[in-house]
C-alpha cells in the first residue's frame with residue numbers, strides 16, 4: 353500500500369490537528385455540547401455473555417470531524433480488508449508466512465475457521481479436541497482423580513514459561529483469583545535468574561506438585577533451563593521414584609522437543625504455529641488458568657473474548673470499539689507526538705494487566721519497517737505503561753498531571769467489587785478516584801481558581817493544572833469475571849491490530865528479540881573460557897572481565 357503518511361486522510365488529519373491544537377479545549381467541548389458524552393461513548397453488548405462494558409471516548413481530542421477523518425484513514429489503510437484477511441486465516445504474518453488465528457482458539461460461536469483450506473476447529477488436533485483434553489485434565493486434577501506418584505492430590509502448580517507463555521497465565525490467574533480453587537497454590541517461574549526457580553521449589557512439595565512446561569517453541573533458553581532444573585529437583589527429591597509422567601506436562605507446538613525432554617506426548621497440550629506467543633493465553637498455554645478457575649470459567653473467558661471478536665468483525669468502523677481505540681492511538685502518536693499510553697486499572701486483581709499489555713502492544717507494534725520493506729516515515733508503537741490505581745496516583749501521576757508530556761490514559765473500573773467490604777466503602781472510594789482523576793486531567797485548575805482559594809501569587813505557577821489531558825474511561829457493568837476479562841483483553845488485542853494495520857507494519861513477528869538472544873548464547877560459552885571473549889567492544893569486554901574477576905569464575 354502507499355505509505356500511510358501519503359494517504360489523503362493523513363494530510364487532512366494534519367490540517368485538522370492544527371485546528372484542534374489551537375482551538376479545541378476538552379472542557380469547553382463539553383460545555384458547548386450537552387450530548388458529547390453520548391456521542392462519543394460506546395457500549396459493548398454481548399447478548400448476555402458478559403456484562404455490558406461502557407467505553408467513554410468523550411474525554412479525548414475528538415470531534416465529529418476527527419472521527420470522520422480517522423475512519424477515512426482506516427478505510428484508506430485497508431483496516432477492514434486486513435481484519436477480514438485475519439479472520440479468513442490468510443497468512444498476514446508475512447515475514448513468518450503464518451496465519452494469525454488466535455481468534456479460532458476462542459471460537460465458541462461455531463464460525464467456520466480454516467487455514468490453507470483445513471478446518472482448524474475439528475479433527476484430531478483441532479482446537480476443540482485440545483479444549484476437550486484441557487477440560488478432562490483440569491477436571492481430573494481439580495477433583496483429585498489425577499494424583500501424584502504417592503497418590504496425593506496435586507495442589508501446587510508450577511508454570512514454567514516466559515513472555516507470552518507466562519504473562520497471560522499470570523495476569524489472568526491473578527485477575528480471576530476470586531474464582532480460584534482455594535486449595536491450589538500457583539507459582540510462575542519465568543526468569544533465568546536462579547532465584548525465581550529456587551524460591552518456587554522451596555515452597556513446593558514434589559508429592560503434590562504439577563509442573564506445566566509452557567513454551568510454544570520448546571526451545572526458549574530460559575524455559576528449557578528452568579524446566580531441566582525442575583526435573584532434576586523432582587528426580588532428586590523423590591529419590592528417582594517420582595513419576596515424571598504424572599508431574600510434568602507440556603504446553604507447546606513442538607512435539608519432537610517435548611518428547612526429547614522426556615514428557616510423554618499424551619501429556620502434551622498442543623497448539624499451532626498460527627498462535628503468536630503474546631496471543632496464546634487462549635490456547636493450551638492457558639492450562640494453568642483452567643486448572644485454577646475451572647474449565648467452565650475458562651470457557652466463559654473464551655466466550656467473552658469471542659463476543660468482542662464478533663463485535664470487531666461485524667461492527668461498522670465508526671461504532672467499532674477497538675477500531676476507535678486503535679485510531680485514537682494513531683491520532684495521539686502521530687499527530688500529537690505522544691510517546692506513551694498509560695493503562696491504569698482501578699482494580700487490584702488487574703495488577704499485572706499493564707505488564708501483560710506491554711508485551712501485547714510493544715512486541716506487536718514496536719516495528720519500524722512497513723509491508724514493502726521500507727522504513728516507516730512516521731511514528732509507530734507507543735510505550736505502554738501502567739499500574740493499578742489508586743497506587744499509581746501516589747507515584748507517577750504527578751508527571752501525568754503536570755509534566756511536559758502528553759500521556760493519553762485508559763482508566764478501567766468495574767461497577768461492582770468482588771470484595772465489597774466495609775459496607776462497600778472501599779469500592780466507592782475507588783470509584784470516586786476513577787471519576788476524579790479523569791475529570792481533573794481534563795478540567796485542570798486555573799490561576800483564577802487558585803487566587804480565589806487564596807493561593808500566594810508565587811505558588812500559582814506550581815499549583816496550576818493546565819488540564820486538557822485526554823482519557824478513555826472503561827466501565828465494566830458488573831464485577832470483572834472471566835467473560836468480562838476475556839472481552840477486555842480481546843479489546844486491546846484488536847486495538848493493537850488496528851494500530852498496526854494503519855501503520856502498515858507486521859504486528860505479529862518479533863525479530864527484535866533475536867539479536868540479544870544470539871549474543872547471550874555466545875557470551876555464555878565465553879564465561880567458561882579464558883579471557884574476556886572474542887570481538888567485543890571495550891566496554892562489553894571490560895564488563896565480562898570484571899564479572900569473572902568479581903565472581904571468581
Ligand SMILES: O=P(O)(O)OC[C@H]1O[C@](O)(CO)[C@@H](O)[C@@H]1O
Pocket residue numbers: 514515516517566567568569570571572575629630715862865
Ligand atoms: O513460548 P516460547 O516459544 O518459549 O516463547 C516465549 C516468548 O519468547 C518470545 O519469542 C520473545 O523472545 C515471545 O514472543 C514469546 O512469547
